[in-house]
Structures are given as C-alpha cells and as structure tokens.
Amino acid sequence: MRVIFMGTPDFAIPVLEALTTKHTVIAVYTQPPRPAGKGYHLTPSPVHQKAASFGIPVYTPISLKNEEEQKKFAALKADVAVVCAYGLILPATVLNTPLKGCINIHASLLPRWRGAAPIQRAIEAGDSESGITIMQMDVGLDTGDMLLKKSCPITAETTGESLHDTLSTMGAELILKALDENMQPQPQPTKGVTYAEKIQKDESLIDWALPADQLAHKIMAFYSYPATYTVYHGERIKILKAHATQLTTDQAVGTILDSNLHIACKNGTVLQIDFLQRAGKKALSTADFMQSDFLKIGDLFCATN
RNA sequence: CGCGGGGUAGAGCAGUUCGGUAGCUUGCCAGGCUCAUAACCUGGAGGUCGUGAGGUUCAAAUCCCACCCCCGCAA
Numbered sequence: 010m011r012v013i014f015m016g017t018p019d020f021a022i023p024v025l026e027a028l029t030t031k032h033t034v035i036a037v038y039t040q041p042p043r044p045a046g047k048g049y050h051l052t053p054s055p056v057h058q059k060a061a062s063f064g065i066p067v068y069t070p071i072s073l074k075n076e077e078e079q080k081k082f083a084a085l086k087a088d089v090a091v092v093c094a095y096g097l098i099l100p101a102t103v104l105n106t107p108l109k110g111c112i113n114i115h116a117s118l119l120p121r122w123r124g125a126a127p128i129q130r131a132i133e134a135g136d137s138e139s140g141i142t143i144m145q146m147d148v149g150l151d152t153g154d155m156l157l158k159k160s161c162p163i164t165a166e167t168t169g170e171s172l173h174d175t176l177s178t179m180g181a182e183l184i185l186k187a188l189d190e191n192m193q194p195q196p197q198p199t200k201g202v203t204y205a206e207k208i209q210k211d212e213s214l215i216d217w218a219l220p221a222d223q224l225a226h227k228i229m230a231f232y233s234y235p236a237t238y239t240v241y242h243g244e245r246i247k248i249l250k251a252h253a254t255q256l257t258t259d260q261a262v263g264t265i266l267d268s269n270l271h272i273a274c275k276n277g278t279v280l281q282i283d284f285l286q287r288a289g290k291k292a293l294s295t296a297d298f299m300q301s302d303f304l305k306i307g308d309l310f311c312a313t314n
Numbered sequence: 315c316g317c318g319g320g321g322u323a324g325a326g327c328a329g330u331u332c333g334g335u336a337g338c339u340u341g342c343c344a345g346g347c348u349c350a351u352a353a354c355c356u357g358g359a360g361g362u363c364g365u366g367a368g369g370u371u372c373a374a375a376u377c378c379c380a381c382c383c384c385c386g387c388a389a
Binding site: 048301302303 | 315318319339
C-alpha cells in the first residue's frame with residue numbers, strides 16, 4: 010500500500026521502520042525542527058532524521074488546517090495514513106482524504122488514557138496493565154473505532170522509559186497486522202474513559218506530603234524523562250527511581266531517615282530512593298551516591314524551589 | 315556563539331584559589347578479633363590526575379592554549 014506516515018518522537022521510529030518493510034511509505038509528516046540540546050541548535054525530530062536516512066520525502070507543516078497543505082496532502086494519493094504521536098490536529102478533510110482514512114497507534118487500552126501522555130499517566134495512577142490500541146481516527150480526541158488492542162503488564166519495576174520501549178515495539182507489530190488483515194472496527198466502550206493530561210513542568214517537583222506508594226508510582230512513571238526532582242539545600246536532585254516500603258516513621262515528611270535513603274512521607278509511610286542524580290553529575294545508585302557525605306541523615310528534602 | 319557543573323585507584327570524592335613527594339571514603343586481597351544491627355583492628359594491591367612527546371617553569375593534577383567526552387537548566 011501507499012502509506013503516509015505521520016509521527017514525531019522516538020516512540021514512532023519502530024513503527025516507521027516496520028512500515029517500510031511491508032509497504033511503500035511515500036511521505037513522512039513530522040513536526041518542524043526545533044531548538045534543542047546544548048547550543049540550542051535547530052534539531053529535526055527523530056522521525057525526521059530516520060525518514061531522511063531512508064530517503065523518504067519529509068513534510069513539516071506547522072498546521073494542516075489550511076487549504077494549501079490539505080491539497081499537498083491529497084496530491085500524494087495515499088491508500089492510508091498511519092499516525093503515531095504526531096502532535097498536530099488532523100481536520101476532518103485530512104482524515105477523509107486517504108482511501109482507508111487515517112489509522113492511529115495509541116499507547117493505552119482505550120478508552121482509558123485518551124490524550125497526550127498515556128504511558129506516564131498509566132504508571133502514575135498505579136494501573137496494573139497498559140497496552141496499545143490501533144484505531145480508525147475520527148475528529149474527536151482518540152475517540153475513533155478500535156481495530157486492534159493488545160495489553161502488557163505494569164509492575165513495580167516498570168518505568169515510563171521501559172513501558173515506552175515495550176509499547177513502541179508492540180505498536181510496530183500491531184500496525185502491520187492491522188493493515189494486512191481486514192479488521193472489523195469496534196466502537197470504544199462508553200464507560201471507563203479517562204484523559205492523560207500533558208505533563209507539566211511543575212509536576213516534576215516531588216511533594217513529600219504524599220503517601221510513599223503514590224510517590225513511587227510517579228517517580229517510576231517520570232523516569233527517565235522528564236524525571237522527578239527534589240531540593241536539598243537549594244540544589245536540585247533528580248529522584249530517578251524509588252519504591253514504597255512497609256516501614257513506618259514518626260519523622261517529618263521529607264526527612265532523610267538513614268543511609269539507605271529511606272524518606273519519610275505522608276502518614277509515616279516510607280519511600281526508599283534507589284537511583285538519583287545531582288545537577289551536573291552522573292546518575293548513581295543509592296549505594297554509590299552515599300559514598301560522598303553530601304546528604305546528611307536527619308536533614309529534610311524540600312517540596313519547594 | 316543560550317546559561318552552568320564536571321572528567322584524579324573498581325566506585326564516590328578532596329586537592330586546583332596561592333605550582334613543590336598522589337590523598338580520603340568505600341570496594342577488593344591477606345591476617346587478626348568475635349561482633350551486632352553499613353561490625354571492628356592491622357597490613358596490602360590498585361592512579362599515563364580526559365587528550366595533546368602542546369606552552370610557561372628548576373618543578374604542573376594545579377597556571378596558559380587547543381581539542382575530546384559526560385551532565386544540570388532550557389527546549
């Protein structure tokens with residue numbers, strides 16, 4: 010089939026690669042290059058770079074809501090458009106242009122976690138499973154009829170990064186299957202709808218006045234990007250991995266209880282930090298980190314900047 | 315030229331301001347002791363101090379120059 014691929018971040022790369030093995034990818038749409046990295050250089054998106062290495066024509070419109078872009082899109086005469094973490098709204102005209110419409114790869118078990126950050130929100134909420142849903146796009150936000158669905162477990166060791174990688178691979182497999190076989194579209198259930206809000210910058214700051222298990226979920230969800238952090242004597246410290254413990258304490262929330270980095274949380278619950286990083290330093294395990302005497306037992310982590 | 319921190323023993327760091335024998339903690343090896351809740355004591359191995367047969371100097375981890383690499387902010 011003649012396929013248009015629309016995607017932007019790393020997550021979409023395996024999908025693009027998979028498509029090129031079985032179909033003719035006639036064009037790739039992705040977000041325009043943005044300033045990024047040290048030096049603020051204009052950097053093409055990961056999908057942009059990958060497409061360029063394949064020699065596939067790349068389009069980077071700022072919007073698809075104007076007629077001119079829509080004409081260009083139609084002129085490609087695609088059989089189908091595959092959309093994966095593209096980051097632009099597709100108007101109805103665009104959705105209806107390809108013969109088989111636009112098919113989306115979404116990183117959740119719809120209708121749970123519609124929206125921008127389904128991977129992190131699922132872990133943060135303490136869900137026991139996540140997955141991929143392939144759907145026929147309509148004008149709503151992730152509301153289209155479902156073609157394929159596959160789940161995977163979330164454990165205490167699952168991080169945003171590991172789940173991202175798992176689902177990315179899974180998405181690549183499922184999209185090929187969905188294109189090959191003639192799947193019967195099924196409407197999404199009307200019950201169980203939740204929305205995965207985009208992650209805001211201020212969410213990364215840890216509030217120690219929350220229960221340990223809740224914090225553990227959030228810390229693991231935010232690993233490795235954007236990562237949670239706390240403040241110690243005015244310096245930012247990334248808390249990269251942690252787990253809730255069965256211990257209890259009567260110390261104030263945010264107190265560093267011992268050299269194993271057990272930290273007091275709400276209602277005397279105790280979180281143990283496993284992996285952390287000072288600004289400008291390497292990420293270290295708790296054992297390595299505590300070889301310096303930077304953190305003093307009994308001191309408090311702050312919940313404000 | 316967006317702002318900033320860093321590269322010294324397997325790991326984590328001090329030493330650099332003001333040049334003068336390579337240090338600390340931990341880990342590892344050997345021995346001792348018999349302990350408590352990162353056990354303790356003694357001894358030992360382990361380092362081209364990121365790179366450049368660079369520059370300055372009687373002398374460079376330290377000052378100067380160039381380059382490489384890692385990371386925080388920001389996106």
